[in-house]
Amino acid sequence: xxxxxxxxxxxxxxxxxxxxxxxxxxxxxxxxxxxxxxxxxxxxxxxxxxxxxxxxxxxxx
Amino acid sequence: xxxxxxxxxxxxxxxxxxxxxxxxxxxxxxxxxxxxxxxxxxxxxxxxxxxxxxxxxxxxxxxxxxxxxxxxxxxxxxxxxxxxxxxxxxxxxxxxxxxxxxxxxxxxxxxxxxxxxxxxxxxxxxxxxxxxxxxxxxx
Numbered sequence: 774x775x776x777x778x779x780x781x782x783x784x785x786x787x788x789x790x791x792x793x794x795x796x797x798x799x800x801x802x803x804x805x806x807x808x809x810x811x812x813x814x815x816x817x818x819x820x821x822x823x824x825x826x827x828x829x830x831x832x833x834x
Numbered sequence: 835x836x837x838x839x840x841x842x843x844x845x846x847x848x849x850x851x852x853x854x855x856x857x858x859x860x861x862x863x864x865x866x867x868x869x870x871x872x873x874x875x876x877x878x879x880x881x882x883x884x885x886x887x888x889x890x891x892x893x894x895x896x897x898x899x900x901x902x903x904x905x906x907x908x909x910x911x912x913x914x915x916x917x918x919x920x921x922x923x924x925x926x927x928x929x930x931x932x933x934x935x936x937x938x939x940x941x942x943x944x945x946x947x948x949x950x951x952x953x954x955x956x957x958x959x960x961x962x963x964x965x966x967x968x969x970x971x972x973x
Contacts, residue, residue, distance in 0.1 A: 777892035777942075784945040787889060788952065791882040795956045798875050798882075799963035802973065 782822070789818030852968040859961040861922040863953075866964030879960045886953035887924045895946025896937040897929065914947075920954030920961075 779787070797811020859866025864880030867873070898914030901907055918925050937947070966972045 774891055776894060777889065779893065779942060779945065781941060781945075784893070784942075784949075788886075788945075788949065791886045792952070792956065794878055794882045795959055798878050799959050 782826075785822050786819070789815055789822065793818060850968055852965050855964045855968040856961050859964040860920065860957065863922065863924070863957045863960060866961060867967070870964060870967050872967065879956075883921065883953050883957050883960065884924070886949050886956060887921055890946045890949030890953060891928065891933065893942050893946030893949065894935050895943060895948070895950045896935045897925075897933070897950065898947075914951055917951035917954040920958050921950070922957065925954070 793811045793815035796814045797807045801807045801810050855866040855869050858869050862868075862880070863883035864876035864878075867876030867879060897918050898911050900915040901911040935943075935946075937943070963972075
């Protein structure tokens with residue numbers, strides 16, 4: 774098994790991607806609703822990631 | 835009589851037994867959905883859980899062993915073990931093939947450990963979804 778080195782950002786984006794796919798698939802009734810919900814979850818993940826990143830950067834001083 | 839007909843039509847048809855669906859869903863991520871003839875959703879779930887698990891292995895994440903002690907230790911280690919175990923065959927094969935990564939410092943290893951647990955937790959969500967489909971609570 775090859776070893777993988779990812780940055781915080783890369784690992785978080787991959788986590789967000791796969792979690793969003795599962796959250797999209799298991800909720801809602803129709804495929805279009807699932808797609809929209811999955812995309813929205815991914816967008817929220819990325820927004821939280823960037824927001825918390827800036828918060829830690831600014832809080833660090 | 836019309837009342838009986840209306841009542842019968844309003845009641846949902848009895849769902850199939852959920853034991854094999856949830857059992858297969860645990861062993862093979864997405865397997866429950868394949869058994870319920872939802873191959874598209876099953877494939878997406880399988881791909882996501884598998885990718886998350888393999889990324890965790892490639893980042894050399896550690897598997898949790900159940901430990902008890904104070905409340906926090908019990909929650910972290912028993913909860914982490916349950917999360918790892920929820921990946922089903924992926925976890926069992928990995929352990930049987932001798933994967934034993936010590937818990938070392940470093941953000942990549944730490945992410946790997948979280949990816950391994952998250953793969954199992956996502957599989958639990960998939961199992962709950964398969965259960966609800968099998969019992970006709972959703973389509």
